[in-house]
Amino acid sequence: MEKMFYELLQNDEVVADIKATYKYVFVDEFQDCSPIQVKIFDKLSEIVDNSIWVGDKKQDIYGLRG
Numbered sequence: 098m099e100k101m102f103y104e105l106l107q108n109d110e111v112v113a114d115i116k117a118t119y120k121y122v123f124v125d126e127f128q129d130c131s132p133i134q135v136k137i138f139d140k141l142s143e144i145v146d147n148s149i150w151v152g153d154k155k156q157d158i159y160g161l162r163g
Contacts, residue, residue: 099131099133099134099137100133102137103133103136103137103140106137106140106141106144112144115141115144115145116144116145119144119145120145120146120147121145121146121147121148121149122138122141122142122145122147122148122149123148123149123151124138124148124149124150124151124152125151125152126151126152127150127151127152128152129152130152138150
C-alpha cells in the first residue's frame with residue numbers, strides 16, 4: 098500500500114487535491130520510518146505549506162537492526 102500511495106503522489110490531480118485540502122504534515126516517531134515512508138513524507142512535505150518531523154535517534158529501530 099505504501100508503494101501504491103507513493104505512486105499516487107506522482108499524479109498531478111492527487112497532488113492538487115492534497116494541496117487544496119491540507120496545510121500541514123506532522124511525522125512523529127520519524128526514527129522508526131522505513132525508506133518508503135521517508136519518500137512519502139518527503140513528497141508530502143513538498144506539496145503542503147509546512148511539515149514537522151520529530152524523532153529520537155536513541156530509539157531508532159532501524160539503526161539498532163544494523
